[in-house]
Amino acid sequence: MSIKRSRSISDNLNASKKRKPTNYWALGLLDTMKDPESIVMEDNLVVIIKDKYPKAEYHYLILPKEDISNLKQVDKEHVSLLEHMHQVALDLSKDDSHKHKNFKIGYHAEPSMVRLHLHLISDDMISSCLKTKKHWNSYNSSFFIDSTDICKELAIEGVIKLPTSEVCKQLLNTALKCHKCDFVPKHMPNLKDHLSSHK
DNA sequence: GTTCTAGAAC
DNA sequence: GTTCTAGAAC
Numbered sequence: 535m536s537i538k539r540s541r542s543i544s545d546n547l548n549a550s551k552k553r554k555p556t557n558y559w560a561l562g563l564l565d566t567m568k569d570p571e572s573i574v575m576e577d578n579l580v581v582i583i584k585d586k587y588p589k590a591e592y593h594y595l596i597l598p599k600e601d602i603s604n605l606k607q608v609d610k611e612h613v614s615l616l617e618h619m620h621q622v623a624l625d626l627s628k629d630d631s632h633k634h635k636n637f638k639i640g641y642h643a644e645p646s647m648v649r650l651h652l653h654l655i656s657d658d659m660i661s662s663c664l665k666t667k668k669h670w671n672s673y674n675s676s677f678f679i680d681s682t683d684i685c686k687e688l689a690i691e692g693v694i695k696l697p698t699s700e701v702c703k704q705l706l707n708t709a710l711k712c713h714k715c716d717f718v719p720k721h722m723p724n725l726k727d728h729l730s731s732h733k
Numbered sequence: 734g735t736t737c738t739a740g741a742a743c
Numbered sequence: 744g745t746t747c748t749a750g751a752a753c
Contacts, residue, residue: 559734587735646734665735666748721742721747735752742747 562586563649567597575626579618582626585653587663589673592632592656596623602650605641605684610692613685616652620681623654632656639681642672644702652681659713660729667722668706674713677705 566572567581574582574594585593596619602608608616620639627637636657645651655673664670671677676697687694697705710719714732719725 557734562734663735668749723747737750737752738748739750740748743745 560646560648563595563597563647563651567649575622577622579615580622582622582654585655588655589661589664589669590656590659591661592635592637592654593661594623594626594654596652596654597649603648604645604650605694605696608650608688608694610688613689616681616685616688619652620685623652623681627654638673638678640678641681641684643677643679643697643705644699653678657713658729658733660726660733664726665722667710670710670722670725671706671708674711675705675708677702 563583566583566586572583574584576582579599581597581599583595583597585595598615598619600615602612623637623639626632627635627639638653638655638657640653641651642653653673659670659673679696684694710722710725711717712719712725712728712732717725717728719728
C-alpha cells in the first residue's frame with residue numbers, strides 16, 4: 535500500500551518535470567537585461583548588454599524591451615523596432631572605444647536564448663570563450679543573418695523566412711574555414727592560433 | 734547557452 | 744600518451 539502510494543507521487547513529479555522542462559538557462563537574458571550593472575546603454579525601446587561569453591574582443595547584444603521571444607514572433611509591425619535596434623548597434627560600433635574595429639551586426643537563425651537579441655560583434659573572433667565549431671559557424675556561416683537583410687526582408691516581404699532546423703544543424707557543422715582568408719584549419723585550436731595572424 | 738568527460742583522432 | 748570533439752545534463 536505505502537509503496538504503491540509513494541510511486542504514484544514520484545510519477546506525478548516526473549510527469550510535471552517532463553511537462554515543463556523549462557531550460558532555466560535559456561531565460562538568462564531576461565534577468566541580465568534588468569541588471570543595472572550589465573546594461574551598457576538603453577533607451578525607451580531597447581537595452582544593450584555585453585555578451586556574458588563574448589566570442590570576440592567586443593561582443594554586445596541589443597534586446598527589445600518588448601516581450602518578443604525570437605525572430606519567429608516578429609512581423610511587419612516590428613519593422614521600425616528592428617531598424618531601431620540596427621541603428622543603435624551601428625552607433626555603438628562607431629563609438630570612440632571601438633576605433634579601427636570592424637563589426638558584424640546580425641541574428642542567429644536558431645538562437646538558444648529567449649528574448650530577441652541582435653549581435654554586435656567585432657570581426658577579430660579572438661576570445662577564450664570561442665571554443666567549438668558550432669561557436670565558429672554560428673558567426674561565420676549563413677546561420678548568422680545580417681541585420682540589414684532581416685530588416686529589408688521584413689519591410690518588403692512582411693515576413694522573415696528562416697532556415698529549417700535541419701539546415702541550421704548542417705550550417706553549424708560546416709567544415710572550418712578562416713573568415714578572412716583561404717586558410718582551412720585542422721581543428722579549432724589550429725584556427726584560433728591562425729586568427730592572431732590577421733591582427 | 735555552458736560544463737563535463739568518454740572515447741575518437743592523432 | 745595526449746589532444747580534441749561531441750553529446751548528456753534527471
